[in-house]
Amino acid sequence: xxxxxIKTALYLFLFACAIGNAQTxxxxxxxxxxxxxxSPAITSGITMIRDLGNTNGWTxxxxxxxxxxxxxxxxxxxxIIFANTSGDGLFTSAQKLALENFIKSGGGFVGIHAATxxxxxxxxxxxxxLVGGIVQTSPNHTSNNTxxxxxxxxxxxxxxxxxxxxxxxxxxxYWERNGGYLYNQNINLLQVRSTGSNxxxxxxxxxxxxxxxxxxxxYTALGHNSSDYVSNSNFGKLIKxxxxxxxxxxxxxxxxxxxxxxxIKGSNEKFISSENGTKSMTCNRDASxxxxxxxxxxxxxxxxxxKGNNGKYVSSENGTKAMTCTRTFNTVxxxxxxxxxxxxxVSNEKFALKGSNGKYVSxxxxxxxxxxxxxxxxxxxTTSNARLNDLETANFEDITVYPNPSSERxxxxxxxxxxxxILDVTGNIVLEKKNTTNxxxxxxxxxxxxxxxxxxxxxxxxxxxxxxxxx
Numbered sequence: 272x273x274x275x276x277i278k279t280a281l282y283l284f285l286f287a288c289a290i291g292n293a294q295t296x297x298x299x300x301x302x303x304x305x306x307x308x309x310s311p312a313i314t315s316g317i318t319m320i321r322d323l324g325n326t327n328g329w330t331x332x333x334x335x336x337x338x339x340x341x342x343x344x345x346x347x348x349x350x351i352i353f354a355n356t357s358g359d360g361l362f363t364s365a366q367k368l369a370l371e372n373f374i375k376s377g378g379g380f381v382g383i384h385a386a387t388x389x390x391x392x393x394x395x396x397x398x399x400x401l402v403g404g405i406v407q408t409s410p411n412h413t414s415n416n417t418x419x420x421x422x423x424x425x426x427x428x429x430x431x432x433x434x435x436x437x438x439x440x441x442x443x444x445y446w447e448r449n450g451g452y453l454y455n456q457n458i459n460l461l462q463v464r465s466t467g468s469n470x471x472x473x474x475x476x477x478x479x480x481x482x483x484x485x486x487x488x489x490y491t492a493l494g495h496n497s498s499d500y501v502s503n504s505n506f507g508k509l510i511k512x513x514x515x516x517x518x519x520x521x522x523x524x525x526x527x528x529x530x531x532x533x534x535i536k537g538s539n540e541k542f543i544s545s546e547n548g549t550k551s552m553t554c555n556r557d558a559s560x561x562x563x564x565x566x567x568x569x570x571x572x573x574x575x576x577x578k579g580n581n582g583k584y585v586s587s588e589n590g591t592k593a594m595t596c597t598r599t600f601n602t603v604x605x606x607x608x609x610x611x612x613x614x615x616x617v618s619n620e621k622f623a624l625k626g627s628n629g630k631y632v633s634x635x636x637x638x639x640x641x642x643x644x645x646x647x648x649x650x651x652x653t654t655s656n657a658r659l660n661d662l663e664t665a666n667f668e669d670i671t672v673y674p675n676p677s678s679e680r681x682x683x684x685x686x687x688x689x690x691x692x693i694l695d696v697t698g699n700i701v702l703e704k705k706n707t708t709n710x711x712x713x714x715x716x717x718x719x720x721x722x723x724x725x726x727x728x729x730x731x732x733x734x735x736x737x738x739x740x741x742x
Contacts, residue, residue, distance in 0.1 A: 296518055298324070298350040300333040305358025309385060311497035316354045316383065319500040323511045329518070340366035342373070349518040350379040353386040353402070355494065359394060371397060374486035377572035379517025381510070382490035391450060400454045403479050403490045406444045407451030413466050415495060416440040421461045421477060425641050428615070429480060429489070429512040430460050437461065437505060442495040447471035457481055458629045458641065461491070478509070480516070482627055485572065489513040519573035519613075527614045528723060529569045531653045534559035537634035538645050545579035551593035552585070552636045559652075567614075568603060574611040576603075584610045587626035587638035594636045621648045652738055653694075653725050672726055676740035679717045681726075683737075689730035693739075695722070716741055 300320055302313045321331040329350075340362060345351070351373065362370070374380060382402040390398050391405050399405055406412065413419075420438045423430050443466050446453050451471070457479035466472045478491040491509065493499065499506045535543040542556040542563040556563050561580045568576040568584075577585040579596040586598045586609045600606045612632070613625040625631050626638040631647040633640045640647050671684045685691055685706050693702035693716065701719060706712055719741050728735045 295328050295330065296349040297330050297332065297347055298352060298514065298518070299339075299345075299348045300331060300352045300354050301335070301356060302333065302354045303335040303337055303356055303361050304385075305360055306388060307357050307385065309355040309357075309495065312384070312494060312500065313355050315497040315500035316494065319507060320352065320354075320510065320514070323507065323514070327511055327515065329514065337362050337366050340369045342369045345369055345373045345378070346376075348373075348378070350381060350514055352381040352383065352514075353389065354383050355385040356389045357385045358388070359390055359392045361389065362395075367395060367398070371484070374401065374484050374488075376485065377519070378486045379514075379519070380483075380486060380488045381513050381517055382488070383510070384492060384494040386490060387444065387492065393450075393452075397484075399452060400456075401483055401488050403454045403457045403481070403488065404446055404492075405450060405452040406492075407446055407471065408449040410445065412445055413441075413443040413472075415442040417443055417466055419443055419463045419466055421463045422474075423460070424462055424476075425458065425460045427460075427643060429509065429516050432508045432512070433461075433505060439493070439503070439505075440496075441477075441493055443477070444492040445471040446475055447473075454481075456483075457490075480513070481629055487517040487519070489517050527575060527616075528567050528651070528653055529575070530567065532564050532566050533651045533653050534563055535565065536650045536652075538648055539634055541634075543636070543649075545581065545583075545585070545596035548579060548581045548583050548596045551595055554634045554636055568606070570603060570606050570611045572611075573613070575614050576606050576610050576612070586610050587612070587628065587632070590626060590628045590630050590637065590639035592637075594632070594638060615643075617643075617648050621650055623647050623649065652736060653723075672737050672739055676742045677716065678721075678742040680713055680715055681739065683712045683714065683726055683728070685712055685728045686730045689728050692727040692729075693719070694725045694727055700727075 300317050317333045324331045380401055386402050387404045387406045393399060418440050420436055423433050423435055423437065443463055445451060448471060458481050459476040459479045461478035462474055462476050464474050477493060480489040493506060537543065537554040539554065541554050542559045543554045544552060544556045544562045546552055547562050564580055566578040568578050570576040579585065581596065583596050584598040584600060584606065585594060585596045588594055589609050598610050608627040611627055615623040615625055617623055623631055623643050628638065630638055631640040631643045632638045634646045672681050683691060687706060689706045691704045691706055691712060692700045695701050702714060704712065704714060721741055724739050724741055726737045726739055
C-alpha cells in the first residue's frame with residue numbers, strides 16, 4: 272500500500288512538472304453582440320476553447336465587456352478570439368486603438384463565424400481587413416444545416432488533420448454582393464463547393480489566414496451550430512491549431528538557434544549560398560564555406576532574420592523573384608518585413624522558413640510556395656558563435672550520437688585521445704571530457720536544460736560537430 276502511495280505521489284509530481292514546463296499563455300474570448308446573438312454556439316465555444324487550453328498550454332478568459340480593451344489589459348494576452356461577435360458600434364475609438372496596437376505588437380486574432388457580421392457598416396476598415404471579410408446581406412447565407420463539401424486549398428499546421436476534403440452541414444456565408452467583401456490578402460485554407468444556383472452560391476472561401484499589420488489573423492465562417500463545439504472533432508482541431516498558429520506557439524524560439532551561425536542544407540542535400548550578395552541565392556553547394564553560413568538574428572515578434580557573411584540580410588523579395596542577401600539595416604529594429612521569417616519546426620532535424628507574405632521558402636530559393644512539402648524543408652547545423660573562420664574545415668557528418676534526442680545519457684563515438692565538448696546554442700561549453708581510452712563514450716546530460724546543443728569532437732587539427740536535442 273505504501274509503495275502504491277509513493278508511486279501515485281511520484282506520478283502526480285511528474286505530471287505537475289510536465290504541466291509547469293509546458294508553454295503557457297493567456298487568450299481572451301470576446302463575445303459581445305450588437306446584432307444577432309448565437310447564444311448556444313457562444314456558450315459551447317467558450318467551453319470548448321477552455322477545455323482545449325487545459326491540454327494545449329493556454330488559459331482562457333471570456334468577456335462581453337468592451338471596457339477591458341485597453342492596451343495595458345490586452346498586453347496579458349497572446350490571442351484574442353472574436354467568437355460570434357456581431358453588429359456595429361462595439362467599441363469606442365480608444366478601444367479600437369487598443370486592439371490595433373495589440374495586433375501591431377505581434378498579437379494573434381481568431382475570428383469565428385459572425386465575426387464577419389461585425390462592423391459590417393465599414394466604419395472600421397482596419398477591422399474588416401483584419402478579419403478578412405464582410406458577409407453580404409439579403410441573403411446573408413444558405414439555410415442552416417445545408418450539406419456542403421469543402422476543398423482543402425492549403426495543407427499546413429492549421430489544416431493538416433483534414434485531408435483533401437471536408438464535408439459538413441453549415442450555414443454557409445455569402446460574400447459577393449449587397450455589402451459583401453473579401454480582403455485580397457487573405458490566404459484561403461478551405462473553400463466550399465457550390466451551394467446553389469445563384470451567382471453568390473458559387474464555390475467560395477470559408478476559412479483563411481494571413482500575417483496582418485504586425486500580427487497573425489485567422490478566420491473561419493464555420494461555427495454557427497453549437498454541435499460544432501461539442502462533437503465535431505475536425506472543427507475543434509481547426510480552432511486549436513489556429514490558436515496555436517496565431518499565438519506563434521508553433522514556432523517557439525526555444526528551439527531556434529538565435530545568435531548562432533548556421534549552415535542550411537536543402538532537400539537536395541546541397542547547401543544554401545548567399546553568393547556573397549552579388550547575385551540571387553542558390554541551394555546547390557556541395558560544401559559549406561563562408562558564403563554558406565548565416566547568423567540567425569532575433570528580429571522580434573517571434574520572427575527571425577538571416578545575416579550573411581557579407582554583413583547583409585537575406586530578403587524574400589516578397590516572393591516575386593529569387594531571394595538575395597543584399598539588404599543592409601543599421602539596427603535590428605529597422606529590419607524590413609521582407610527580411611523577416613517564421614522559423615517553423617517540422618521535426619527535431621527539419622525546419623521551414625515562411626516569409627511575411629505567408630508563403631514558404633523552397634529549395635529553388637523562391638518564397639512563393641503556399642503549401643509546405645519536402646522541398647520546403649531544410650536541415651541545419653551550428654558552426655558556433657565566435658570562431659567562424661576556425662570551423663571552415665569542420666566536418667559535420669562523422670560523429671554518431673545516440674540516443675538522439677535524449678534526456679539522461681548519450682553515447683558518442685570518438686577517436687582515442689580526442690576531446691569531447693557539449694556546446695549550447697550560444698557556443699558556450701557546458702560539458703567537457705577528454706577521451707583517453709575508449710572509442711565509445713557515455714556522457715551524463717541529465718543536468719542540462721532541454722534545448723538544442725552540439726557535440727564537438729576535436730582530434731588534432733580535425734574538428735567534428737553533431738547537433739543533438741536534450742529533452
